Amino acid sequence: MRHRPAFETVGGYAIYEEFAAGGMATVHFGRPLGPGGPRQVVAVKRMYPHFTRDPDFLTMFTDEARLAALIRHPNVVPVLDVVSEGGELSMVMSFVVGESLGKLLRSCRDARRRVPARIAAAIIVDALHGLHAAHEAVGEHGEPLGIVHRDVSPQNVLVGADGVGRVLDFGVATARGRMQTTREGQLKGKLSYMAPEQLDSGDVDRRADIFPAGSILWEMLVGRRLFDGASEAAIIRQLLDPEVSPPSRYAREHIHFDEVIAHALDPDPARRYPTAAAMAADIEDRVTPAPASEVAAWAMDLAGNAIERRALRAARIEAAPTVEDAALPARPDAVPQDGFTVDSGAPPALAEGSRTLEMSQIYFDAAHAPPS
Numbered sequence: 001m002r003h004r005p006a007f008e009t010v011g012g013y014a015i016y017e018e019f020a021a022g023g024m025a026t027v028h029f030g031r032p033l034g035p036g037g038p039r040q041v042v043a044v045k046r047m048y049p050h051f052t053r054d055p056d057f058l059t060m061f062t063d064e065a066r067l068a069a070l071i072r073h074p075n076v077v078p079v080l081d082v083v084s085e086g087g088e089l090s091m092v093m094s095f096v097v098g099e100s101l102g103k104l105l106r107s108c109r110d111a112r113r114r115v116p117a118r119i120a121a122a123i124i125v126d127a128l129h130g131l132h133a134a135h136e137a138v139g140e141h142g143e144p145l146g147i148v149h150r151d152v153s154p155q156n157v158l159v160g161a162d163g164v165g166r167v168l169d170f171g172v173a174t175a176r177g178r179m180q181t182t183r184e185g186q187l188k189g190k191l192s193y194m195a196p197e198q199l200d201s202g203d204v205d206r207r208a209d210i211f212p213a214g215s216i217l218w219e220m221l222v223g224r225r226l227f228d229g230a231s232e233a234a235i236i237r238q239l240l241d242p243e244v245s246p247p248s249r250y251a252r253e254h255i256h257f258d259e260v261i262a263h264a265l266d267p268d269p270a271r272r273y274p275t276a277a278a279m280a281a282d283i284e285d286r287v288t289p290a291p292a293s294e295v296a297a298w299a300m301d302l303a304g305n306a307i308e309r310r311a312l313r314a315a316r317i318e319a320a321p322t323v324e325d326a327a328l329p330a331r332p333d334a335v336p337q338d339g340f341t342v343d344s345g346a347p348p349a350l351a352e353g354s355r356t357l358e359m360s361q362i363y364f365d366a367a368h369a370p371p372s
Contacts, residue, residue: 007327009033010090011083014323015044019310022155022169024051024061030092031317031326041314042080045091052087065091067147068170070137075130077158077168093168097161097311099303101216102154107302109223117254119298120220122289126165127157128213128280134170135206135276148204149173152212153193154219159299161307163292192227196240196267207269210279214264221247221254242267256286 008015016029030044051057068079081092101123108115115123134147149156149170156169195211198204218226226244229235244265247254260283266272273279283289290298300307320326 007323010044010046010088011081011085013042013044013083013090013092014326015046015090016317016326017328019313024048024057025091029095029313029317031323033323039318039320041095041317043093043095045093047089049088052089058089061089061091064170064173067134067137067145067173070139070145071134071147071170073130073133074164075126075166076133077166095314096158096166097307097314098158098166099299099307100155101157101159101165103306104159104299104302105154105219111302112223114223114251115220116290116298117221117257117287118290119295120217121283121287122163122292122295123157123159123165123220124213124217125280125283125289127152127167127216128276128283130165130167131206131209131213132276132280134167134173135209146205147173148206149209150198150204151190151193152209152216153190154216155190157216159295161296161299161311163294163296163299165295191232191235191239192225194239195269196242197269199236199239205269206275207272210264210272210276211269213276213279214261217257217264218244218247218261221257222250240267257283260286 012033013030014033016031018026018028020027025045025047028044028046030042031040032038032042047057047061051061062082062084065079065082068076069082072078077096078094079091080094083090083092105115131149131152134149137145137147139145147170149167150173151169152167156167158166158168160166193212193215195204195208198208215226227235227238227242229238242265244261246258247261248258260279263271263273263282264279273282317326
């Protein structure tokens, strides 16, 4: 008889295995508790225990959820709930089948490939629309919140299996009325993607998110990180006095992006695009972004096995009659893959050549698979 390991419960959710991890938290598969309740899988972001002892980090985490919950847009991963129980803080988000742009770009570099121009345009335009929604977010009384993400990077752009790009993780966002404040001298965000003014004075507005968007676009087109160096000091020097080669220097067909990159990466915020929507519109005027189906096929080609495994696992959780049945059985031959344990009794990843299979079919297959 197989032993099913006890799953954890946090608030009104069953928490299963981890499938991603970041600087502050791990992210797990989850499902609402309760007989006859909804079965839809959710992503539960759980703060690392040592952060729960730090009031500043606790406040940052709750701020992230409070702000993100106010943003409702197809290009932002929705926050559904915040749970505080037993000294632990968790944020419940919609589960989106896909892969981070950071991992997709790493796969491209490993394969010595660049992102096709139309796909790069589609992903960054989606991200810009999501950022614009955040920048324009208002409070319950209609007051502007002044949200700035401050951590726009490939790791915080999710490319869905549906071909849609989504922004996530507002953990270092700043907004008027925020409880959490930055400690003196403390930088927030990923150094290689910071705007110069974020390093210099820390006084930022929405244009500070335009700069890293330009850096990400350049990276997708050229195939390497724009601001990189042997030390943090070297990267800081590059950011404070950026010298950016136009993308057409590396591939002539990218000439349509040269002015976009120069405008987005101007060290003076006053000379950048005034809004993320303006940058998105300029890109769309110059290049026709790839349709979502083309972006989806590209992502599946690079990370199809990992994406399919997560989709299958999510479908099994949703299809299980109870939360207990959704727990992974303990098997000596289970192996860790892509950040979570895959039971070899689960349906195998789809074979090579099947990347064009619709994700709805993947869910259907998993939901109707015989029990292991």
